[in-house]
Amino acid sequence: MSDSSVPATSGPEGxxxxxxxxxxxxxxxxxRRSRLxxxxxxxxxxxxxxxxxxxxxxxxxxxxxxxxEVSTYLPRTSESLTHWDGEGLPDEAAYxxxxxxxxxxxxxxxxxxxxxxxxxxxxxxxxxxxKSARKAGRMEPPFKEALIKADKDWQxxxxxxxxxxxxxxxxxSYYLAAIDRQFSPTGEIVEKPEYLQIHVVLFIxxxxxxxxxxxxxxxxxxxxxxxxxxxxxxxxxxxxxxxxLPFWTSLLVRTTTWIAILQQQGVLNDMLVGVGLIAEExxxxxxxNKTGTIIAMTHILLPFMIxxxxxxxxxxxxxxxxxxxxxxxxxxxxxxxxYFPQTLPGIGAGSILVFILSIGYYITPALxxxxxxxxxxxxxxxxxxxxxxxxxxxxxxxxxxxVVILFYLVYNRLIGVDKVKLG
Amino acid sequence: MSVIKKIIPSRxxxxxxxxxxxxxxxxxxxxxAVQAQTLNIVxxxxxxxxxxxxxxxxxxxxxxxxxxxxIDKSSxxxxxxxxxxxxxxxxxxxxxxxxxxxxIACSEGxxxxxxxxxxxxxxxxxxxxxxxxxxGSLSECFVPQIVYSNIVAFNTEMFxxxxxxxxxxxxxxxxxxxxxxxxxxxxxNNLEWALVxxxxxxxxxxxxxxxxxxxxxxxxxxxxxxDSVIWWEEGAQPPQLLADKEVAFASAYNGRIxxxxxxxxxxxxxxxxxxxxxxxGWVVPTGKLDKVKDYLMFATxxxxxxxxxxxxxYGPARxxxxxxxxxxxxxxxxxxxxxPTYGPNFETAIPKDDExxxxxxxxxxxxxxxxxxx
Numbered sequence: 108m109s110d111s112s113v114p115a116t117s118g119p120e121g122x123x124x125x126x127x128x129x130x131x132x133x134x135x136x137x138x139r140r141s142r143l144x145x146x147x148x149x150x151x152x153x154x155x156x157x158x159x160x161x162x163x164x165x166x167x168x169x170x171x172x173x174x175x176e177v178s179t180y181l182p183r184t185s186e187s188l189t190h191w192d193g194e195g196l197p198d199e200a201a202y203x204x205x206x207x208x209x210x211x212x213x214x215x216x217x218x219x220x221x222x223x224x225x226x227x228x229x230x231x232x233x234x235x236x237x238k239s240a241r242k243a244g245r246m247e248p249p250f251k252e253a254l255i256k257a258d259k260d261w262q263x264x265x266x267x268x269x270x271x272x273x274x275x276x277x278x279x280s281y282y283l284a285a286i287d288r289q290f291s292p293t294g295e296i297v298e299k300p301e302y303l304q305i306h307v308v309l310f311i312x313x314x315x316x317x318x319x320x321x322x323x324x325x326x327x328x329x330x331x332x333x334x335x336x337x338x339x340x341x342x343x344x345x346x347x348x349x350x351x352l353p354f355w356t357s358l359l360v361r362t363t364t365w366i367a368i369l370q371q372q373g374v375l376n377d378m379l380v381g382v383g384l385i386a387e388e389x390x391x392x393x394x395x396n397k398t399g400t401i402i403a404m405t406h407i408l409l410p411f412m413i414x415x416x417x418x419x420x421x422x423x424x425x426x427x428x429x430x431x432x433x434x435x436x437x438x439x440x441x442x443x444x445x446y447f448p449q450t451l452p453g454i455g456a457g458s459i460l461v462f463i464l465s466i467g468y469y470i471t472p473a474l475x476x477x478x479x480x481x482x483x484x485x486x487x488x489x490x491x492x493x494x495x496x497x498x499x500x501x502x503x504x505x506x507x508x509x510v511v512i513l514f515y516l517v518y519n520r521l522i523g524v525d526k527v528k529l530g
Numbered sequence: 531m532s533v534i535k536k537i538i539p540s541r542x543x544x545x546x547x548x549x550x551x552x553x554x555x556x557x558x559x560x561x562x563a564v565q566a567q568t569l570n571i572v573x574x575x576x577x578x579x580x581x582x583x584x585x586x587x588x589x590x591x592x593x594x595x596x597x598x599x600x601i602d603k604s605s606x607x608x609x610x611x612x613x614x615x616x617x618x619x620x621x622x623x624x625x626x627x628x629x630x631x632x633x634i635a636c637s638e639g640x641x642x643x644x645x646x647x648x649x650x651x652x653x654x655x656x657x658x659x660x661x662x663x664x665x666g667s668l669s670e671c672f673v674p675q676i677v678y679s680n681i682v683a684f685n686t687e688m689f690x691x692x693x694x695x696x697x698x699x700x701x702x703x704x705x706x707x708x709x710x711x712x713x714x715x716x717x718x719n720n721l722e723w724a725l726v727x728x729x730x731x732x733x734x735x736x737x738x739x740x741x742x743x744x745x746x747x748x749x750x751x752x753x754x755x756x757d758s759v760i761w762w763e764e765g766a767q768p769p770q771l772l773a774d775k776e777v778a779f780a781s782a783y784n785g786r787i788x789x790x791x792x793x794x795x796x797x798x799x800x801x802x803x804x805x806x807x808x809x810x811g812w813v814v815p816t817g818k819l820d821k822v823k824d825y826l827m828f829a830t831x832x833x834x835x836x837x838x839x840x841x842x843x844y845g846p847a848r849x850x851x852x853x854x855x856x857x858x859x860x861x862x863x864x865x866x867x868x869x870p871t872y873g874p875n876f877e878t879a880i881p882k883d884d885e886x887x888x889x890x891x892x893x894x895x896x897x898x899x900x901x902x903x904x
Binding site for chain 2: 215216217218219220222223226227230231232233234237302303304305308309371372395477478479481486489491492493494495496
């Protein structure tokens with residue numbers, strides 16, 4: 108769309124085209140037309156990005172704070188609790204409203220949603236709701252007594268405070284749960300008991316292990332990329348195939364191959380026992396733990412480091428190093444001051460690629476990570492599929508997204524994304 | 531390998547063309563007969579799906595001309611149902627589910643209420659269906675097929691012949707019974723067994739678990755074997771781990787161990803101590819009742835439930851089926867001693883408390899996961 112930068116004032120003022128339209132206007136029209144054409148060409152892509160990328164992210168962000176259950180399925184109760192100050196027990200009107208809501212919810216078969224929602228916050232809410240709802244139809248006023256007779260938990264003010272707190276349309280509960288915090292009965296934010304804390308540990312582990320994997324990949328990839336870039340074309344291509352072949356192999360195949368190699372009855376342990384390095388009983392546990400995840404993921408992500416490095420190194424003329432040597436620099440100095448700085452864009456590109464990819468990795472940690480080598484992504488999947496707490500999954504996902512963006516900004520500040528070169 | 535979610539079409543007994551021929555023939559015989567359709571049925575896979583295939587699916591395909599596609603998704607059935615209902619595009623027609631999941635799905639309106647007496651056939655002697663199923667097993671939206679059991683099994687070759695394990699305590703006894711243990715990666719069953727091994731009577735297990743000290747006690751007991759445990763997630767894993775001798779003990783569904791023992795001649799044996807038993811059965815996703823009505827009537831009758839017990843050692847959930855259970859279809863061995871409900875096996879059995887787990891699963895799972903990650 109470089110023609111948009113054509114200065115419209117380049118023609119002398121007052122000039123017109125053959126049909127009498129001012130030149131400026133005619134030019135603008137032409138520019139607009141070509142812009143529209145360009146837009147039409149990229150429109151499918153824009154629509155695709157909007158549908159497949161922006162909307163799901165927006166959906167995830169909104170789901171992480173969305174809290175429709177209590178206000179939708181207990182409408183009368185949440186309405187009548189707005190007047191309650193949270194001290195002692197609510198009045199008879201609130202109990203009557205609850206009895207009505209329970210009866211209606213049981214009939215419409217949607218009480219389970221609000222019961223599940225509140226059970227995330229306090230164990231036992233599910234059965235409290237279903238048990239009370241079954242009796243709600245036969246209750247007679249005063250409802251306060253009737254409900255407390257149905258289950259004495261209804262005289263616990265904490266339960267009423269919970270219902271009141273979660274009757275808003277939006278909630279911070281999911282984000283609090285994602286960082287191992289919760290609301291206390293009185294509404295303050297407190298840490299969860301230690302035996303329930305898990306997400307923060309996993310966030311830290313995910314970032315820490317991704318950093319280790321990135322560092323290892325860089326260490327291994329640098330010499331390989333250098334070799335690739337400096338070998339004569341024939342042998343260089345052969346080596347390149349050795350890099351690309353695993354890159355093209357299915358992720359699942361590579362992961363399961365590592366299982367076969369690393370497990371206790373696996374190839375590597377057999378070899379070590381065979382040559383007498385370790386005893387039969389002392390087979391090393393190299394998989395289903397952190398070690399397994401780090402080894403397998405470093406291998407799987409290595410090409411993402413080698414290829415950007417290679418593409419940068421390929422453009423560095425060997426004569427620079429020769430010049431540095433001839434001017435008296437030792438090999439280390441020449442490397443450090445001449446060669447290495449020129450490979451920085453490649454290092455940057457490879458590192459950001461590997462780091463961000465590994466934060467989002469899911470299958471490999473799930474298969475070879477055991478307990479200690481699992482990532483926070485595995486817990487997103489867990490909350491999606493097993494615990495069914497989709498709000499919490501969305502909150503964890505959103506935190507992950509924000510952290511990745513933060514890393515990207517810091518990285519941009521330090522290295523500059525415009526310097527990144529992917530080949 | 532839980533992440534690799536497989537959608538495996540059933541080994542259909544009737545090729546598509548055959549099904550068409552039968553469908554056309556059937557349509558010709560009775561004018562206006564229902565057209566042959568494709569049913570997407572969700573179940574657990576492995577030996578269990580095979581038993582359903584032989585007892586229900588193949589006879590039904592032959593009878594109606596329908597095609598049945600078997601989907602191995604029952605371990606995530608609740609999340610799948612919820613997602614399909616929310617997306618407004620339910621593709622599953624019938625789902626095999628645990629009663630606890632069915633309770634939740636029913637209260638969220640994801641599945642249809644089922645009226646036993648109009649939807650299921652009466653027993654051969656005329657007893658209406660609502661009185662023929664095991665007492666308390668039918669619930670508003672759920673019809674049970676079988677009683678199955680979570681047990682611990684071991685590989686007999688891993689221990690000397692004169693010293694084979696015979697109680698749940700032995701699973702927690704690393705000194706006398708060394709080797710790794712494969713346990714399911716969820717708190718259910720493991721907490722119950724930990725308490726029994728710690729001296730709690732089977733009938734007091736849930737009362738104990740309902741207290742903070744009880745939970746502490748169960749986790750403390752699990753701590754003693756934590757380093758020797760491999761955690762499994764799919765029902766097909768424990769027989770595999772036992773066969774490979776990666777583990778000495780494995781918790782498993784009793785039918786899978788039976789299948790490995792009898793059909794694959796593996797040297798496995800079940801510790802019939804403190805089995806945690808429960809039901810398994812069908813639910814119908816909202817809006818699918820008309821489509822599966824005929825199949826459901828067929829698949830819940832007395833003979834069909836008894837038929838399934840010819841292929842896998844799960845007790846039929848209809849009282850009238852029990853007397854029809856006889857021998858294994860291929861090997862001819864007597865099925866009765868392999869059933870979880872068989873007298874000697876049942877002495878210390880624990881009925882899984884669905885209400886306890888409905889209330890506490892969220893919190894105890896979180897605690898269990900945190901405990902695992904430590």
